[in-house]
Amino acid sequence: MKNFISVKDIPSLQYALDVAFDVKENPFAYQHLGKNKTMVLIFFNSSLRTRLSTQKAAMNMGMNTMVLNVNEDGWQLESDLGVVMDGDKPEHLLEAIPVIGQYCDVIGVRSFARFQNKEDDYSEKIISQFVEYAGVPVVSMEGATRHPLQSYADLVTIEEFKQKERPKVVLTWAPHPRALPQAVANSFVEWMRETDYELVVTHPEGYELAPDFIGNVKVEYNQKKAFEEADFIYAKNWASYSSYGQILSKDLSWTVNEEKMALTNNAKFMHCLPVRRNVVVTDGVIDSKNSIVVPQAANREVTAQAVLKMILEEL
Ligand SMILES: NCCC[C@H](NC(=O)CCC(=O)O)C(=O)O
Numbered sequence: 265m266k267n268f269i270s271v272k273d274i275p276s277l278q279y280a281l282d283v284a285f286d287v288k289e290n291p292f293a294y295q296h297l298g299k300n301k302t303m304v305l306i307f308f309n310s311s312l313r314t315r316l317s318t319q320k321a322a323m324n325m326g327m328n329t330m331v332l333n334v335n336e337d338g339w340q341l342e343s344d345l346g347v348v349m350d351g352d353k354p355e356h357l358l359e360a361i362p363v364i365g366q367y368c369d370v371i372g373v374r375s376f377a378r379f380q381n382k383e384d385d386y387s388e389k390i391i392s393q394f395v396e397y398a399g400v401p402v403v404s405m406e407g408a409t410r411h412p413l414q415s416y417a418d419l420v421t422i423e424e425f426k427q428k429e430r431p432k433v434v435l436t437w438a439p440h441p442r443a444l445p446q447a448v449a450n451s452f453v454e455w456m457r458e459t460d461y462e463l464v465v466t467h468p469e470g471y472e473l474a475p476d477f478i479g480n481v482k483v484e485y486n487q488k489k490a491f492e493e494a495d496f497i498y499a500k501n502w503a504s505y506s507s508y509g510q511i512l513s514k515d516l517s518w519t520v521n522e523e524k525m526a527l528t529n530n531a532k533f534m535h536c537l538p539v540r541r542n543v544v545v546t547d548g549v550i551d552s553k554n555s556i557v558v559p560q561a562a563n564r565e566v567t568a569q570a571v572l573k574m575i576l577e578e579l
């Protein structure tokens with residue numbers, strides 16, 4: 265594998281699952297692959313899980329890691345092409361990216377949607393420049409439109425907890441005080457569409473995901489109806505795609521609560537975290553025995569390591 269940006273980069277879902285379960289069982293078996301190799305992790309946005317799990321995964325693989333928080337301790341980086349750089353950004357991505365590529369063997373990048381321009385976000389303006397100019401493999405640690413390390417961990421988690429071959433998996437929109445990217449939801453749908461699970465997405469009108477991501481996945485506007493017989497409830501807020509980046513609703517009747525979970529088939533509750541308690545999900549649900557958010561987060565280390573293994577094997 266050269267880069268890891270979307271589900272299309274893995275050889276197959278089954279192969280990715282096999283690698284993930286293997287590294288989960290044998291985390292230190294492949295250190296020879298990463299010996300004397302370095303991963304640089306570049307963050308344009310905050311992180312807890314991705315930062316720690318990806319570094320831990322790289323260390324498990326015998327790699328060294330370096331972290332750059334662009335907004336705190338690097339030069340501010342210009343990403344627009346052809347601009348007169350007489351403003352507040354001293355360095356262009358066109359130099360910064362190949363320079364970073366000189367110092368490492370793999371680059372991880374986190375760069376969220378900025379919500380200034382739909383085309384810029386949906387063309388993955390930042391990550392695609394990394395892929396073009398880095399000269400080394402690039403791993404998305406959440407781009408503008410996808411969060412593939414998260415979705416891969418979500419898949420592994422569902423495989424571990426599912427009680428039936430073809431579970432019903434429901435992605436539900438939930439309210440939030442801020443405008444959040446569509447990346448987690450897009451990517452979750454993109455990965456789930458590669459499985460044979462029954463997938464249902466529920467959200468208020470106006471929150472439809474981009475057509476390329478939702479495809480012909482079933483959308484049920486009645487949240488309670490969507491929850492019926494669900495085996496997994498995956499909650500996430502996202503801002504509107506059609507009214508790009510706007511908050512159209514903060515309706516707390518969409519919060520995942522005990523009453524709605526009672527409609528399900530004893531469903532497991534999932535969220536990528538960080539999560540706003542008693543806005544996205546009630547304490548009662550996230551503190552219940554059916555909440556698997558912590559093992560889900562633990563699998564972030566597993567899938568980051570699986571991705572690094574697949575990349576290092578081809579270096
Ligand atoms: N990486 C997982 C989620 C990251 C991001 N969440 C956030 O920014 C939450 C921030 C807040 O709750 O204010 C998102 O939704 O894409």
Ligand SMILES: NC(=O)OP(=O)(O)O
Pocket residue numbers: 310311312313314315406414536537538
């Ligand atoms: N789920 C996730 O990506 O968490 P962080 O934003 O803390 O990395």
